[in-house]
Amino acid sequence: MDRKTLILDELPGDPVEIPYARIEGRGDGPHLTVVAGVHGAEYTGMAAIMRWIGLLDPERLNGTVTAVPILNQPAFWSRTAFVVPADGRNLNRCFPGDPEGSYTEALAHGIFANLIAPSDYLLDLHAGDIPESLAPFSLYEESPVEERARALAHCYGNPHVVRQSRASRTVGGSTSTAAADAGIPAIIAEIGANGLCDEESVAGHLRGLGNVCAHLGMLPARDAGPVPPVTEYSGWVWLRTPVRGWWQPAVSPGDRVRAGDVLGAVLDPFGGELHRVVAPDDGCPLFLTSSPAVLADGLLLGLATGARRS
Numbered sequence: 282m283d284r285k286t287l288i289l290d291e292l293p294g295d296p297v298e299i300p301y302a303r304i305e306g307r308g309d310g311p312h313l314t315v316v317a318g319v320h321g322a323e324y325t326g327m328a329a330i331m332r333w334i335g336l337l338d339p340e341r342l343n344g345t346v347t348a349v350p351i352l353n354q355p356a357f358w359s360r361t362a363f364v365v366p367a368d369g370r371n372l373n374r375c376f377p378g379d380p381e382g383s384y385t386e387a388l389a390h391g392i393f394a395n396l397i398a399p400s401d402y403l404l405d406l407h408a409g410d411i412p413e414s415l416a417p418f419s420l421y422e423e424s425p426v427e428e429r430a431r432a433l434a435h436c437y438g439n440p441h442v443v444r445q446s447r448a449s450r451t452v453g454g455s456t457s458t459a460a461a462d463a464g465i466p467a468i469i470a471e472i473g474a475n476g477l478c479d480e481e482s483v484a485g486h487l488r489g490l491g492n493v494c495a496h497l498g499m500l501p502a503r504d505a506g507p508v509p510p511v512t513e514y515s516g517w518v519w520l521r522t523p524v525r526g527w528w529q530p531a532v533s534p535g536d537r538v539r540a541g542d543v544l545g546a547v548l549d550p551f552g553g554e555l556h557r558v559v560a561p562d563d564g565c566p567l568f569l570t571s572s573p574a575v576l577a578d579g580l581l582l583g584l585a586t587g588a589r590r591s
């Protein structure tokens with residue numbers, strides 16, 4: 282295993298150093314890049330990659346693994362949820378980045394050009410950040426390489442899979458959209474919640490890494506763990522609040538809901554209802570804001586729709 286550091290010293294602000302590992306396998310195979318810590322307090326994927334680096338045996342590996350445990354170094358060290366402190370931008374809305382852009386856009390460019398663009402496949406490991414709970418899910422993009430991305434999403438081991446169509450991309454500028462646009466099959470895998478680093482979620486990500494490597498022929502098939510039945514969704518709707526208030530969800534991540542069901546309410550400080558949140562369609566809330574404090578236009582939850590069991 283080679284210990285490496287990507288140094289980005291032409292950002293419009295403090296330079297960033299990103300430690301990563303490169304493991305060259307004995308046999309031929311693809312170049313898989315696995316990253317975590319695009320968001321600074323989503324620790325389960327970071328812990329899984331740190332542990333996995335020590336478990337990978339180059340003698341058994343076909344191909345090359347580039348493993349980046351903590352991508353968004355400024356957000357990690359400042360314990361900042363979702364955004365990069367220097368400019369308040371979400372790194373996962375800024376890919377493939379812009380070398381002449383804002384601090385986060387330039388950071389995204391350096392990461393994409395050096396760590397993502399040279400890959401054959403990309404896994405981006407997330408969790409619920411500090412104010413966010415979720416049910417484990419994987420996300421892939423509509424693209425010319427989507428069948429290969431979909432296969433990664435289905436083998437990872439998460440029970441929910443969302444396909445994001447190009448026309449209705451709720452999330453643009455993410456690692457997986459930028460990779461898909463560059464012809465690199467990619468998924469975002471989410472396990473864990475609320476900025477915690479619980480063992481069960483770390484183990485879930487570790488199982489996903491093994492499953493993907495076995496699927497790609499990079500590790501022996503016996504390294505794959507069990508995969509539960511998957512519900513795939515054809516898209517999702519992100520619900521926001523029009524007003525600032527106290528968010529009181531009436532559902533939990535992973536619940537099945539019907540169109541018209543009440544999903545929660547935004548209250549005033551006296552308990553009065555300012556805004557009622559109703560499901561616009563049948564679906565499953567995969568993530569929701571668990572902090573009661575929501576600002577006007579604040580994100581409340583992501584409702585996956587168009588369920589199909591496979």
Ligand SMILES: [Zn+2]
Nearest residue numbers: 320323407408
């Ligand atoms: Zn995230």
